[in-house]
Amino acid sequence: MEEMEALKRNKTWNVVDLPQGKKPVGCKWVFTPKYKADGTLEKYKARLVAKGFTQIYGEDYTETFAPVAKLNTIRILLSIAVNLDWGLHQLDVKNAFLNGELKEEVYMKLPPGFPGKKPNQVCKLKRSLYGLKQSPRAWFDRFTRVMKKHGFTQGQSDHTLFVKHYNGKMTILTVYVDDIILTGDDEVEINQIKKALAREFQIKDLGEMKYFLGMEVARSKGGIYISQRKYVLDLLKESGMIGCRPSDTPIQVDKINEGADLGKSVDIGNYQRMVGKLIYLSHTRPDIAFAVSMVSQHSHDPKQKHLNEVYRILRYLKGSPGRGLLFKKTDKRNVELFTDADWAGDQDDRRSTSGYCTYVWGNLVTWRSKKQSVVARSSAEAEYRAVALGICEAIWIKRTLEDLKRCINLPINVYCDNMAAINIAHNPVQHDRTKHVEIDRHFIREKVDKGIVDLRYIPSKEQTADILTKGLSKDGFKYLISKLNLIDIYSPT
Structure with missing residues (x-):
């Protein structure tokens, strides 16, 4: 099994007798789907996950915070890359958390299918595992040390941003957990850092950036286009709205909370799941940002009228599932x-x-x-x-x-x-x-x-931010969408 080989190669643990007074955490095998750039299923990945929810603060973990790349930073990089004709390379770190070095003393029960020689034997973890509370921080600390060792400077505005400026040329790297974006105009340094990372970790070079964090990336002479078309279609299918009649705008002009009759309470779990997915979608769809902000304010006690407003957003998305941001030169x-x-x-x-x-x-x-x-x-x-x-x-x-x-x-x-x-x-x-x-x-x-x-x-008619503060008429909404550089390359011309 690939995962077990990675665990052995990284010398993740030592099998020892459980010390007196120590309580080991449990573990389990989890199988997660991995998708190709076009959204089709590639394979199921087996992963050993520790049951970190049983850890006790101060005993087997302390600090847990680890930064991840801001999507705002990634969009800034896209704008710079398209203007300067820089390439966008994508890398993936296999079993990233296994590279993190644990500072705390953590014991884990033997994984299923890994029998011990004695009944009280456990794994004393040397490396971090998925599920442990400190794993993201341990991995990022290790990655940061490696980048600094190779001459990169860590950004202060975004700590996941690493920059190397040499001989008037630039190499930029940003990391979101185990997904890496690499760009710049120094092709020699880009190839060198790829080789250096491959020596330190198991790296998969994905080539030109095409699919990142659920966002589809397409590049042409016209610029760089990012969208979440498959994400929208999956959301419409999951919510039963795939066959609905499209709406021209995501929210009414009079907004969601006007009127006293809000109707009965609805399933809070289903409401929060849909709103959460819409919040993630708004990372590439500023046209729904205001509507999503409005419906998210009622997640604690949603009523039928609030759910109807969520459905209206979905009906709007049905009319333009492939709409996304265009970054042009x-x-x-x-x-x-x-x-x-x-x-x-x-x-x-x-x-x-x-x-x-x-x-x-x-x-x-x-x-x-x-x-x-x-x-x-x-x-x-x-x-x-x-x-x-x-x-x-x-x-x-x-x-x-x-x-x-x-x-x-x-x-x-x-x-x-x-x-x-x-x-x-x-x-x-x-x-x-x-x-x-x-x-x-x-x-x-x-x-x-x-x-x-x-x-x-x-003038108010030219105020682009107006689309983020209120519900607009159909004509005003369409005009501001064009100012936001939002297009749909999938719509028939």
């Missing part, structure tokens, strides 16, 4: 930020919804739709809080580009459709108008004075 080398807010839009608690989207080198890379934590007393206040949230994202993007040794043209243009909010940012003396947003006012004012951001007015 442009002449732009700047960062643009669009921020908007729907003042007192929630009919239940009158809180506003903030929305922002950012473009790096002409391509959409990040977006968010989020209900504000407090009630805004004016539209200017709601917009101002949205601007502050967006600027935080812009600063993170600036740091990420600095980690990637990419120059950024300052100031970052921040587009807002509320003149009152812009005036507050430029006028240091506002007195009573800004007491309740004092921290945000000082934060934005500081960034404006330093020349990091420049607030600019944009």
